[in-house]
Amino acid sequence: MKSRSTPRGTPTATRPVTPGPADAALALAARLRAAAGALQVNVPPPAGNPGQDAADVLVQLCRDLHADPADDRIWLVMTCIATAYPSRDEIDDARRMIELNAPDDVALILLENGLHRARLSGLPLAPFELLVGQVLVDVDFSARHDLHTGIQRVVRNLLPHWNLERSIVPVVWARNQGMLRRLDPTESTRIYDWVAHEKVVAERRRSGLRELDALPPAESTTVVPWRCVLVLPEVPPREAVERIAAIGACSNTSVVAVGYDMIPLVSADTVGIEEPTKFMPYLAAVKFADRVAGISRAAADEFAAFAAMLPTQGLTGPEVVAVSLPVELNAEHPPAPPAGSPAAHTDRPQIVIVGSHDTRKNHLAVLHAAELLWQEGLDFGLTFIGGGGSNKEFFRRAKTLAGRGRAVEVRTSVPEDELRRAVAEARFTMFPSIHEGYGLPVAESMALGTPVITTNYGSTAEIAADGGALTVDPRDDASITDAMRTLLTDDGAVAELRAAIAARTERTWQDYADELWAGLVEPALTAATRNGTGHHAAS
Numbered sequence: 001m002k003s004r005s006t007p008r009g010t011p012t013a014t015r016p017v018t019p020g021p022a023d024a025a026l027a028l029a030a031r032l033r034a035a036a037g038a039l040q041v042n043v044p045p046p047a048g049n050p051g052q053d054a055a056d057v058l059v060q061l062c063r064d065l066h067a068d069p070a071d072d073r074i075w076l077v078m079t080c081i082a083t084a085y086p087s088r089d090e091i092d093d094a095r096r097m098i099e100l101n102a103p104d105d106v107a108l109i110l111l112e113n114g115l116h117r118a119r120l121s122g123l124p125l126a127p128f129e130l131l132v133g134q135v136l137v138d139v140d141f142s143a144r145h146d147l148h149t150g151i152q153r154v155v156r157n158l159l160p161h162w163n164l165e166r167s168i169v170p171v172v173w174a175r176n177q178g179m180l181r182r183l184d185p186t187e188s189t190r191i192y193d194w195v196a197h198e199k200v201v202a203e204r205r206r207s208g209l210r211e212l213d214a215l216p217p218a219e220s221t222t223v224v225p226w227r228c229v230l231v232l233p234e235v236p237p238r239e240a241v242e243r244i245a246a247i248g249a250c251s252n253t254s255v256v257a258v259g260y261d262m263i264p265l266v267s268a269d270t271v272g273i274e275e276p277t278k279f280m281p282y283l284a285a286v287k288f289a290d291r292v293a294g295i296s297r298a299a300a301d302e303f304a305a306f307a308a309m310l311p312t313q314g315l316t317g318p319e320v321v322a323v324s325l326p327v328e329l330n331a332e333h334p335p336a337p338p339a340g341s342p343a344a345h346t347d348r349p350q351i352v353i354v355g356s357h358d359t360r361k362n363h364l365a366v367l368h369a370a371e372l373l374w375q376e377g378l379d380f381g382l383t384f385i386g387g388g389g390s391n392k393e394f395f396r397r398a399k400t401l402a403g404r405g406r407a408v409e410v411r412t413s414v415p416e417d418e419l420r421r422a423v424a425e426a427r428f429t430m431f432p433s434i435h436e437g438y439g440l441p442v443a444e445s446m447a448l449g450t451p452v453i454t455t456n457y458g459s460t461a462e463i464a465a466d467g468g469a470l471t472v473d474p475r476d477d478a479s480i481t482d483a484m485r486t487l488l489t490d491d492g493a494v495a496e497l498r499a500a501i502a503a504r505t506e507r508t509w510q511d512y513a514d515e516l517w518a519g520l521v522e523p524a525l526t527a528a529t530r531n532g533t534g535h536h537a538a539s
Contacts, residue, residue: 021051022050022051023125024124024125025049025050025051025053025054026050027124027125027128028050028054028081028124029046029050029053029054029057030128031080031081031083031128031130032054032057032058032061032077032080032081033046033057034080034128034130034224035061035076035077035080035130036057036060036061037130038076038130038132038226039061039064039073039076039077041060041061041064042060043056043057043060043061044056044057044060055107058081058107058110058111059103059104059107061077061107062077062098062103062104062106062107062110063103065077065098065103065106066098066102066103066106069095069098069099071091071095071249071250071251072250072251072252074091074094074095074098074250075091075246075247075250075251076224076226076251077110078090078091078094078110078114078117079179079224080130080224081110081111081114081115081117081118082113082114082115082117082118082121082122082124082178083118083122083123083124083126083128083178083179083222084117084118084120084121084122084176084178084179084243085178085179085243085246085247086117086243086246086250087242087243087245087246088242088245088246088249088250090117090246091246091250094110094113097109117178120176120178121176121177121178122176122178122179123174123176123178123179123181123222126174126181126220126221126222127220127221127222128221128222128223128224129182129221129222129223129224130223130224130226131169131223131224131225131226131228132226132227132228133227133228133525133528133529134167134168134169134225134228134229135166135167135168135169135228135229135231135521135525136168136169136170136171136180136223136225136228136229136230136231137159137162137168137169137170137171137231137233138171138172138173138180138230138231138232138233138234138236138244139155139159139170139171139172139183139191139233139234140171140172140173140234140236140237140240141234141235141237142155142156142190142191142234143170143172143183143187143188143190143191144172144187144190145190146190146197146198146201147387147388148194148198148416149355149356149386149387149388150260150355150438150440151233151234151235151260152234153440154233154234154258154295154325154440155191155233155234156190156191156192156194157509158233158509158512158513158516159191159192159233160191160192160193161509161510161513161514162513162517163192165513166517166521168231169182169223170182170183170188170191171183171223172187173236173237173239173240174222177237177239177240177243178243179222179223179224179243180222180223180225181220181221181222181223182220182221182223183220184220194416195416198415198416202415225247225251225253226251226252226253227252227253227528227529228253228254228528229253229254229255229256229521229524229525229528230244230247230248230253230254230255230256231256231257231258231520231521232244232255232256232257232258232285232289233257233258234258235260235278235279235282236282236285238278238281238282241281241282241284241285242281242284242285244285245284245285245287245288247288248285248287248288248289248290249288252528253528254290254291254524254525254527254528255285255288255289255290256289256290256291256292256293256318256520256521256524257286257289257291257292257293257318258292258293258295258516258520259286259292259293259294259295259299259300259302259303259320259437260295260299260437260438261295261299261302261435261436261437261438262299262302262303262306262437263275263360263435263436263437264276264278264279264280265279265280265283265306266302266435267360267434267435269359270358270359270360270434270435271358271359271360271390272358272389272390273390275358283306286303286306286318287310287313287315287317287318288315289318290318290319290524290527291318291319291320291321291519291520291523291524292307292318292319292320292321292520293320293321293322293323293516293519293520294320294321294322294323294437295323295324295325295437295438295459296322296324296325296437296438296458296459296462297322297324297459297462298436298437298458298459298462299322299437299438299459300320300321300322302437303318303320304320307319307320321519321520323512323515323516323519323520324438324462324507324512325438325440325443325512326443326506326507326508326509326511326512327443327444327446327447327463327504327506327507328443328447328506328507328508328509348379348380348381348407349379349380349381349427349488350380350381350383350422350425350426350427351370351380351381351382351383351426351427351428351429351430351484351488352383352385352422352423352426352429352430352445352450353366353382353383353384353385353386353429353430353431354385354386354419354423354429354431354441354444354445355386355431355433355441356386356387356388356389357384357386357387357388357389357390357391357394357395358388358389358390358391359390359391359434360433360434360435361389361391361433361434362432362433362434362474363384363391363394364391364393364394364397365432365474365477365480366382366430366432366480367382367394367397367398367401367408368477368481369477369480369481369484370382370401370406370408370484371401371406372481373481373484373485373488374406376485378485378488378489379407380407380427380488381407381408381409382406382407382408382409383408383409383410383411383422383426384398384408384409384410384411385411385412385414385419385422386412387412387413395410398410420448423444423445423448423450424448424449424450426445426450427450427451427487427488427494428450428451428452428453428487428494428497429441429442429445429450429451429452429453430452430453430454430484431445431452431453431454431455431460432453432454432455432472432474432480433454433455433460433474434455434474434475435458436455436458436459436460437459438459438460438463439454439455439459439460439463442454442460442463442464442469443463446463446468446469446501446504446506447506449498449501449502450498450501451468451469451470451487451494451497451498451501452464452468452469452470453469453470453471453472453480453483453484453487454469454470454471454472455471455472455473455474456471456472456473456474466500466504466505467497467500467501467503467504468497468498468500468501468504469497470483470486470487470497
């Protein structure tokens with residue numbers, strides 16, 4: 001049977017071109033030439049053959065390393081060969097090998113080891129950029145995921161201010177965690193325009209489409225920092241921590257971090273077991289940071305205490321400063337609730353509790369106090385807004401009370417506008433946490449004019465000190481119950497707290513962005529670029 005011929009003018013499907021060895025050699029040569037430019041190493045003119053060109057440049061770089069085997073120079077060459085940042089152990093091994101071998105042999109060994117590392121965690125054919133004198137901001141979790149609680153709210157409020165007024169490069173970790181890359185369009189929207197992204201997510205859910213988190217990432221440009229600052233405004237992926245530690249310890253890029261709290265270390269008994277497991281490796285990177293900015297005085301004290309222990313390892317540790325978070329929301333007033341919405345006004349007083357449901361949030365104590373007050377005959381609604389957390393007993397207890405007819409509700413995945421309406425319309429909110437680095441729900445409640453019951457020590461007491469809150473001992477059930485009773489029955493007390501909130505002089509997100517840049521980034525950037533700045537790219 002004869003096959004039909006394709007009519008003229010009919011488009012035919014073409015197979016994607018698979019990159020070959022020549023493409024890999026060409027990309028390697030470009031990266032090595034970028035490294036030579038940064039190291040100010042004279043290399044021969046480009047050869048016609050990409051493989052020979054890469055070999056010629058690598059040999060010259062290895063001769064330079066043999067004469068000056070400084071860690072930062074080794075770090076850069078190893079990164080450009082493998083397209084993966086090396087660990088501290090790998091740099092130590094390479095330096096010792098360089099000291100023991102002739103330059104030509106060093107080139108062969110570095111190439112062999114680098115190609116092995118590239119197969120494990122590199123992206124040798126991805127677009128590549130060597131950044132000099134830039135500020136990179138690692139927003140991996142906030143850019144990739146749709147969770148929008150404490151840390152993500154900080155990142156998504158901070159970055160738009162920096163992006164408008166400063167020169168920054170937001171980055172995430174490439175799919176194999178080997179190196180950082182620029183954001184794709186969806187990730188950028190998550191960071192810079194959360195409200196717009198939230199609408200897209202809601203529409204996808206209504207349409208039955210899969211979550212954006214599950215989509216494969218677009219290929220973006222990978223970046224290599226040289227005399228830069230790497231800012232960690234959130235806890236990085238565990239798989240990347242060793243590479244970050246090496247950047248701080250061995251490269252000439254400065255690592256700085258926003259310090260939220262030491263809860264997984266100090267209060268490990270109040271969180272799920274996975275939290276300390278993730279947090280301990282993070283501290284291994286913080287050891288080699290130059291600066292940490294605590295989000296409150298309490299958080300700064302915790303990180304300063306950690307830094308004070310590091311001289312026992314022969315390390316100086318980071319300089320720690322306090323730059324407190326602001327008390328401000330992006331919108332001055334929440335939109336009016338639609339009829340029949342969960343946050344719509346009712347005659348029953350509403351108490352709102354925002355946050356995850358870990359043991360340290362103390363939600364079981366709130367449920368206990370609420371049940372005592374319901375038994376006294378008080379009528380009110382209790383709404384918990386937030387997801388996650390390891391306290392299964394809380395969920396069981398809340399379900400039991402609801403089954404008995406108590407007005408208790410647990411809501412998750414609440415859109416930003418509904419969350420604000422719920423807080424703004426509440427008689428008061430509660431946040432009697434056992435341990436917090438800051439307590440963003442306390443600040444956001446006050447920003448909406450709603451009084452708060454919160455903890456009488458630590459960072460939440462810092463926020464409450466300027467008025468607008470009743471403070472309680474979170475470990476004393478009677479203290480929590482008495483405060484709730486007061487605000488449920490005493491209109492004058494509520495009015496006084498609202499007046500105190502109105503009289504507060506608050507710092508804004510703009511203030512925080514400016515102070516954080518001045519206290520955390522600017523000193524590190526000045527030190528990192530002292531020997532000159534610029535930009536060199538290869539792709």
